[in-house]
Amino acid sequence: MTGDLFAALPREPDIESITEGATLLRAFVSDEEAAALVAAIDTVLAHSPLRNMQTPGGFRMSVAMSNCGQFGWVTDRRGYRYQTLDPLTGQHWPDMPAAFVALAQRAAAAGGFAPFLPDACLVNRYDPGARMSLHQDRNEEDMQQPIVSVSLGLPATFLFGGMERSDKPQRMRLESGDVVVWGGPARLAFHGVDVLRDGEHPLTGRCRYNLTFRRAR
DNA sequence: TAGTGACA
């Protein structure tokens, strides 16, 4: 016997290419760092609470969102955009925690996109049943800048498609501590998240947090 | 088309 059948399997860091310009960094975030990130998320959300935004089509998103940093991504009946003010509080979005910036820069570098100076961080909370249909991130000014997406808590199935909505997406399981970085030829790739399955995670309980770092301007 | 819902 080389190991206890019931011991937690160690997740070793690993880098995988998804497609040209897109990289999956498995277990890029340590459990210790992940715990610090979740604590920082709590601080952010105390200032700008999660809310289920409305799409231009008039539907509420199942993913609860907030932001930190100089700019925040918002949607309502008028469309998608970045704003310096939180429409819920009327105040500026909370500062991006230093630990967020450090992680985003490390991950971007690992994905081949250094330097990266994010000015926006979207905080997404997926509860069981929440999903995000295929879309492109196209509200940023400089498409030369990458997207960095961090998973914390419950696992999810990430969908990474091509340049056309009709392209069949690759499906990949993202676990807590995984990071996906995309840019260059993959910058406008369609992507989404499949319906989140219920479960329990020691770090977050019954939810998944996703931090998405961008350069809005 | 960052949404839902019907139908096969």
Added chain:
DNA sequence: ACAG
């Protein structure tokens, strides 16, 4: 598909 749909409707926004």
